[in-house]
Every structure is written in structure tokens, then in C-alpha cells.
Amino acid sequence: TGKEIIDRVLLILQIFEHHAGSIEAKLQIELARLKHQLPLVKEAIRYAKLGELHGFLGAGRYGYERYYTMLRMKEARIRRKLEEVRKTRMVRRMRRIKMGYPHIAIIGYTCAGKTTLFNKLTANSKPVGPEPFTTLSPKSSRIELDGVSAIVTDTVGFIRDLPHEIIEAFYATLEEVSYADIILHVIDSSKPLNYIYKNLAEARRILSHIGVQGKPSILVLNKIDLLDGYRDVLEQVKGVKEDNEVVIPVSAEKNVNIEQLKKVLADMLKGRSLGTNIRT
Numbered sequence: 474t475g476k477e478i479i480d481r482v483l484l485i486l487q488i489f490e491h492h493a494g495s496i497e498a499k500l501q502i503e504l505a506r507l508k509h510q511l512p513l514v515k516e517a518i519r520y521a522k523l524g525e526l527h528g529f530l531g532a533g534r535y536g537y538e539r540y541y542t543m544l545r546m547k548e549a550r551i552r553r554k555l556e557e558v559r560k561t562r563m564v565r566r567m568r569r570i571k572m573g574y575p576h577i578a579i580i581g582y583t584c585a586g587k588t589t590l591f592n593k594l595t596a597n598s599k600p601v602g603p604e605p606f607t608t609l610s611p612k613s614s615r616i617e618l619d620g621v622s623a624i625v626t627d628t629v630g631f632i633r634d635l636p637h638e639i640i641e642a643f644y645a646t647l648e649e650v651s652y653a654d655i656i657l658h659v660i661d662s663s664k665p666l667n668y669i670y671k672n673l674a675e676a677r678r679i680l681s682h683i684g685v686q687g688k689p690s691i692l693v694l695n696k697i698d699l700l701d702g703y704r705d706v707l708e709q710v711k712g713v714k715e716d717n718e719v720v721i722p723v724s725a726e727k728n729v730n731i732e733q734l735k736k737v738l739a740d741m742l743k744g745r746s747l748g749t750n751i752r753t
């Protein structure tokens with residue numbers, strides 16, 4: 474019912490807000506909350522108008538209309554601010570590209586272990602937690618792998634069936650994935666196979682929506698410490714991987730196979746740098 478959907482939107486926005494790191498993320502959340510409010514106020518105006526026709530509730534109409542106008546103005550203000558923030562981020566990104574560092578984006582479903590892996594790769598301390606949406610805004614750090622420098626970005630977790638008001642805010646936070654050179658796709662290998670397949674398919678849909686296809690990717694089968702053996706999952710996922718993907722089983726938390734992952738990354742980066750002249 475409508476009521477449940479409303480509650481879910483506000484709930485997710487609240488979780489977003491709790492973890493929002495960047496100005497842009499905060500603005501996006503505010504915008505999403507406004508977008509969620511506007512139709513409700515419009516509905517109130519409609520009812521107030523009806524009330525006036527029938528000779529009651531009429532006094533509420535102008536109050537609601539003023540409120541509606543105020544919300545629209547606030548919306549315009551947030552959109553302007555967002556534009557400004559995006560411009561400065563664009564400048565920062567251009568600087569990064571000019572510095573010539575390749576970009577690695579860590580993506581995947583919420584709670585797959587993206588931030589844990591990011592911490593292992595960057596040796597930075599970042600908030601990790603068992604609750605979903607620990608990360609909202611993209612966070613980047615420079616790393617060096619076998620003498621090659623790269624920028625690693627930790628991204629917001631994917632979630633299925635996001636309410637539509639929130640989708641724009643969600644895609645906006647994934648912007649940095651679209652210009653990544655290499656994608657680290659973290660998968661929770663302790664989940665049932667059909668869940669892994671479904672998430673993989675959904676992740677590919679999200680990626681293609683933001684214009685990401687065929688990029689060199691590593692499917693990081695994380696949390697293998699929770700499995701009796703990972704051979705089965707590994708073979709299954711290898712069976713559905715695409716040509717641009719390699720599969721590597723790891724445990725980010727227990728530090729299993731992280732060195733091998735780094736080595737594969739370093740080789741990819743070196744392979745990529747050989748072909749750099751082709752890139753414009």
C-alpha cells in the first residue's frame with residue numbers, strides 16, 4: 474500500500490543521511506525528501522480546494538499553496554547548489570585524469586564487504602559496519618601496486634527495489650564508476666548461489682544504465698572464510714563470467730588472497746598502461 478512505500482522512502486533516506494559524507498550526497502537526500510513531499514502537499518491543496526467548493530476547509534488552501542511555493546523555491550535552490558558542487562567535482566576529476574592515474578572503482582551490493590576491501594587495499598581506516606548503507610558518498614584514495622599508482626574509489630552499496638524518488642540520488646553517487654578504468658565487483662560468496670546470480674545480473678543492469686559495459690573487471694568473491702570450501706562457488710561464477718571479467722576468491726576481513734588480488738590488479742594496470750597512448 475501507499476503508506477508502506479512512504480515509510481520505506483523516509484526510512485532509507487534516513488539511513489542515507491546518517492551515513493552521508495559529501496555535500497552532494499546530502500543535497501541529493503534533501504532533494505529526494507522534497508520530491509517525496511511535493512505530491513503530498515499538492516494533494517493537500519487539491520483537498521483544500523474541494524473543501525472550499527463545499528464550503529469547508531477553505532482556509533487551508535492558501536496556507537498549503539504558500540507552503541508548496543516555498544518547497545518549489547527550496548527545490549530550485551538545492552538544484553543550483555548541486556550544479557555548483559558538481560562543477561567543482563568535475564574540476565577535481567579532470568585534475569585527477571590529468572595526473573594520469575588510472576581509476577579503480579569498488580562496487581557491489583550493500584554489505585558485500587566493499588569498504589573492508591577498500592581499507593585492506595588502501596590501509597586507510599574507513600567506517601565499516603554490519604548494517605546496510607555504511608557508505609553513501611564516493612571516497613577515493615591513491616594506492617601504489619607494484620610501482621604503479623592508481624586511485625581507488627569506494628562506492629555506495631547497490632540495493633534491489635529502490636524507491637523511485639531515491640534512484641536519482643543513488644545513480645548520482647555512482648558517477649565515479651562511469652570513468653573507472655578497472656572495476657572491482659565485490660560479491661558476498663557466503664550467500665546462496667541464486668542470490669549471487671540475481672545480484673550479478675542486477676549489478677550489470679545498473680552498470681549498463683550508467684553507461685558502463687565491457688570494462689576490465691575483477692569479480693571479487695569475498696567472505697570465503699565463511700565457506701567450507703569455495704571451489705564450487707568459484708566454478709559456478711566462472712561459468713557465468715564475461716570475457717572482460719576475472720574471478721578471484723578472497724576474504725577481505727581475514728586477509729586471504731589479498732596479495733593475489735593486488736598482483737592481478739597490478740598486472741591489469743600495467744597492461745592498461747601499455748595501451749595508454751591509444752586513449753585520448
Ligand SMILES: Nc1nc2c(ncn2[C@@H]2O[C@H](COP(=O)(O)OP(=O)(O)OP(=O)(O)O)[C@@H](O)[C@H]2O)c(=O)[nH]1
Binds near residue numbers: 583585600605609697
Ligand atoms: N566473514 C567475513 N565478513 C566480512 C568480510 N568482509 C567484510 N565482512 C563483514 O561484512 C559486513 C559489511 O562489510 P562492509 O565492508 O561494511 O560492506 P560494504 O559493502 O562496504 O557495505 P555498504 O557500505 O553498506 O554498502 C561487515 O560486518 C564486515 O565486517 C570477509 O571477508 N569475511
Ligand SMILES: [Mg+2]
Binds near residue numbers: 587588589606607628
Ligand atoms: Mg561500505
